[in-house]
């Protein structure tokens with residue numbers, strides 16, 4: 001990926017960073033890079049994620065899916081949540097070419113994506129019963145493979161959805177054991193399930209938090225079943241890894257990570273990730289978890305917003321151009337894309353469109369929106385890809401992970417844990433009658449009953 005941080009400079013934007021401040025910040029980047037490289041060399045928890053391009057073995061993944069009921073399936077249902085679903089969905093969406101939304105997150109349309117080889121892909125990463133039922137009804141179960149992904153193997157949403165999907169297969173008289181692949185940790189319920197039924201099982205790599213695991217079996221099993229090029233994904237990530245140097249002026253990932261950190265420190269508490277490619281819409285959702293869960297620590301962090309160009313020029317741009325001066329807009333745009341002509345029109349006011357193509361219109365909209373923010377002194381950064389393909393996507397995913405690790409180092413936070421998510425899990429378990437490992441009740445659930453209310457009912 002290539003990065004242009006010109007519109008984040010103080011000569012353009014407020015908040016913005018001066019060149020002198022960037023030069024001073026580069027000294028911190030050099031020290032952070034040394035820490036990152038030491039962590040990688042020692043395969044330390046978290047830093048190990050930046051070793052995935054050389055650690056992940058595509059042949060191991062291809063072998064694991066190499067049974068007709070999986071490799072030749074007409075449809076693939078992936079069951080996971082958070083980092084165990086979003087990386088795989090990002091890759092599937094970006095490389096399917098259709099750009100159709102898959103079922104990732106409650107807001108997605110019920111529907112299917114279609115991969116390179118025509119595989120219908122569905123990602124179940126929520127437990128909304130109507131949404132789940134709607135997706136299950138679209139699946140040809142007798143020709144559907146199941147990809148269950150969970151490092152812990154105990155995530156309630158993933159296990160609940162697996163039990164529901166398994167029951168649907170059993171009710172349809174389809175042997176789920178012939179068409180299920182598991183990606184999980186060394187132990188836990190999913191590992192036991194795979195051992196008990198002889199299911200193909202891949203290992204979630206040690207030391208790699210879920211949100212950093214897209215370039216591992218966690219994100220790549222679905223891509224393999226869908227006929228995508230794992231070698232190209234990993235080659236793009238490797239090429240991006242080669243750019244990691246001790247200076248933000250030489251490393252696109254560090255330029256982005258350092259700039260976001262500097263702007264956050266100067267008041268840009270929001271980062272709107274706005275790709276100008278429909279096929280990268282889910283990528284923005286993946287970025288949101290990466291950024292929020294890694295950097296949202298110790299009362300620090302930068303709120304990621306999922307945006308999409310050109311669509312959100314008609315929904316969010318007003319806020320970014322004229323609202324609080326608290327937002328950095330991060331554009332991602334491909335230099336090349338398949339195109340389609342706009343037919344000539346006899347509508348005088350729209351005659352100019354007839355001379356253009358949809359791709360030219362989208363590019364003009366991107367450049368105009370980028371310039372409109374700069375004209376209003378609103379900071380923005382341009383991230384450019386050659387095109388949206390496996391190599392470039394691998395570089396983008398890796399680059400954003402490296403940028404996030406750097407931003408965490410510069411902020412002095414632990415980018416690799418997520419302690420704040422545990423409280424709600426305990427409360428959920430307690431509300432459903434569960435206890436802690438010692439059989440004690442989970443007091444977090446009491447807080448639900450003790451909620452302060454001031455109701456205004458219809």
Ligand SMILES: O=P(O)(O)OC[C@H]1O[C@H](O)[C@H](O)[C@@H](O)[C@@H]1O
Nearest residue numbers: 081082083084150151152155210
């Ligand atoms: O892979 P799993 O153990 O099922 O975890 C799935 C997800 O849930 C956790 O609560 C974390 O918030 C995520 O970082 C993780 O990716």
